[in-house]
Each structure stands twice: as C-alpha cells, then as structure tokens.
Amino acid sequence: MKVVIVEDEIAASENLVYLLHAIDKNIEVIKFLDSVSSSIAFFSHSHDAELVFMDIHLADGLSFEIFDKVAIDVPVIFTTAYDQYTLKAFKVNSIDYLLKPIDEEELSEALNQFETQNAEKKQPSSQMEGLLDLIKSQNKSYKTTFLVNQRDQLIPLKTEKIAFFHIDTGVIKAVTSDSQSYLLETKLEDIEHELDPNNFYRVNRQFIIHRDAITTIKYYFNGKLIVNIKPEHEERIIVSKAKATEFKKWMDS
Template sequence: MKVLIVEDEAPAFRRLEKILLEIDQSIEILEVLDSVEDTVKWVKNHEQPDLALFDIQISDGISFQIFDQVEIKCPVIFTTAFDEYLLKAFKVNSIDYLLKPIKKEDLEGALEKYRNLRVNFSQNGIDMSALLSQISFTDTKYKSRFLVKQGDKMLAIRTDDIVCFQSKHGVVHINTKNEKTYLSDFTLDDLINQLDPRLFYRANRQFIVNADYISTIHKHFKGKLLIELIHFSDEQILVSSEKATSLKQWLDQ
C-alpha cells in the first residue's frame, strides 16, 4: 500500500510512521508534506497514492483547501486535534476521521475499513473512485430554522438570526439578534453537526458562535482569545490557545 502523509508536526509524523509500520511493514510512505502549496504541487506531478493521511490544520491553511485546487482520487483519512471539521471531512474523500493523539487501534480500524472497501468493491466490479465521488460531494443540508417554545406558543427562529448557542446549567440557550433567549432541546454536540460550519464555530464547551455577529477578537493571556459578539454581552467567550489558530483560519475563509 502506497501512502501519502500531509502533516506539519514532526512528532505527529513520526508517531504515524511508527504505528503504520507496526500495523503493516509493507506500507510504503511516498512522501511527507507539510503545506497546502506543497501538496498541490506534489499531486500535480505524481501518480496518486492508494491512501492519504491528511492533518487538517497544516502550516499554510487547512487541508480541505487542497481539494479546491486539485482532484484527489484516493481515499483520505483525516487527523486532527479538534472535532469541529467532522462534517466537512465527510464531504470529501474521507473514510475516517481520527483525533490526535492517534491511537494504534483507531488507525488500524481505519486501515481495515479502507481494505474492506477496496476488496468488496473491486470484487463486484465497481469503480471505487467513482463510488467515492458519489459519496463525497453530496450536499449536506444544514438547519435553516429552529422551532422553539414560548409559553403556549411555538416560534420558528431563523438560523441566520442566532448570535450564539450557550450551554448553561445543562440547558442550551438560543440567543438571537433581537437580544431574546429561547431554550433548545438539543445539546451543543448535537447542534454543531446541524449547523453550517462556514457560519458557526464551537468556541469552547459552553458556546457555539455565529461568524456574522463577531464584532471583535482580543488577545488574552497565555495565547487565548476573547470573542466579543454583537447583541450579546452576558458572558466572556474565551477560546483556548490550542483552538486559537483554528478560529483565525475559520474566520479567514
């Protein structure tokens, strides 16, 4: 199996290489690349691998940008320290999504999934590349409205009018641009999979914020960031230093 790795952190690459060879010593690592630019150049000038492992956040952007510039025909396993890109990963040729630090059993399971797909579809005469393209680019439907209770009435709140979702005391509050608050039956984990990732970002355990209502981002101590929202001033919204880079990349789309 010929594998391409896109990873900008040397320790993470060494860990991947070690685990891959522990699982299967016949695996050939064709190249290790650390940027969108280098990966695009490599793909244009080389035969595509059997499988690729892409870190999502790399030195000059996010690896989804690669798909905008060249055609990736092989299946991809994404690796990342964060989980907010899950839906986006499955809109391209992803067969799995592994959270760092990568565990051997998780990578082994992803490779087994790849082998099963390849064997099953080749035996039945199905073009795996064609199948992946059919799966990969199906449009994901995100929620455009939320139905909420207000006394004995029901209201439909437009998603575009929602400034943020806040989890408080185990209950999720929907905060709108007219500075009203409604209760939701969903958890933040449920919501992040129903919202357009271009517009909504999981800032921390308590908040999902809408990009259209971010007014200012302040640098905070120890590399953290502080988000200020229009029409919402109840609490400070802190982003950890670990997520600060992904927030800036998300906003700079």
C-alpha cells in the first residue's frame, strides 16, 4: 500500500510511520507534505498514492482548504486533536479520523476499514466544505473588549456588557445594558465581523443587537418585524422581510 502523509510536525510523522510499519511492513510512504500549498502542488499532478493521512492543522492553514483547490481522488484519514463536539461532525459526515496521539490499535482498525471499503472512501468536496466552515467557526476568536474614548481617557469596554451598537448621525455608538453610551472610531461593518454571531445580530443597517437585549419581537406590515430592546431606544428597530426568517431562526437557536 502506498501512502502519503500530510503533517507539519516531524515527530508526529515519524511516529505514524513507525506505527504503520509495525502493522504492515509493506506499507510504503511515498511522500511527506507539511503545508496546504505543498499538498495542493502534489495532488494537482498524477500520483500513485492509495491512501492519505492528513493532519488538520498545517503550517499555512487548515488542511480542508486543500479540497477547495484540488480534487483528491483517494481515501483520506484525518489525524486530529479536536474535541468531541467536532468529532461528532466527522461521524455525521462519514469521514475517517484518528485522534492524536495515535493509537496503534485504532490505526490498525482504520487500515482494515480502508481495505474493506476501499472503493467507497473518497470524500466529496461538499463534506470538506461543511467541515471547513465548522472548524473555522470554532477557531475564530471574537473581540472581547473595545477600547473607547471617555472624556480625556481611553477605557476598556467589555463586549459582554454591550446591549447594542448603532449609527447615530454618522457616528458609531456602543450602548451598554445599563444605558451608558460610548463613541467608537470604526465602521459598523468592521464591528459586525469582530463579534460572535451567536450573541450579536445585525438586524439592519443601523443596529447590531445582543440577543440578551431583545425583549419582544412584533410582526409588522409586509412581513417585516419590529424588535424591542432593553435599554429602550427612541428609534423604531425594523427587520426587513428579507432578513425576517433568518433573524427568527437566529433567535430560536
């Protein structure tokens, strides 16, 4: 069996080779790859690999990104140190994985599974895309503090204390749950990308609201919604018909 190992840690590669040869001395590692870019280059050309072991974290990104650029037409077994939540996603998507540190018995079982289901082990790109989105969302770090101006000083404002952001006559303001208002020297678009989407939602062009600040949602004409928040705001906060369904799903999640 001819194998390719995609791994950026030399010790991990050597350990995997040792275990493979302990299981079957006829296994031949034909290529070691340590990055997304080198993997794309390799799989862009013809090769005779029969199985790929691929770490998720590589020197220049996540290995799922390889599948965005090139089709890998041989089975892939991922090696990962991710938590159980992510591993459930692997199970659901019918993708093989080995949890680090790799156990010889589990590796042997994976190889046996490969032998018995060889023709069925190719991973569709749609599965890779779904897992890539999941891994990216779990790894992205969101802003926990905003540095805001207050009189002649700068103070750190915890994101968790902010009830909503809004545009007021061209100026961005952050309003806390205790009704304190602070000016921010940035754009609402930039703030939107820095916030955890599980907690904040941009309901329209003027407002980004924390879910805990929402008190009631009322139906409006033509499929629109009116959002009431606390602390209250004098301006009526309207969710368009186009965003109404998505917004309700977000609130119900």
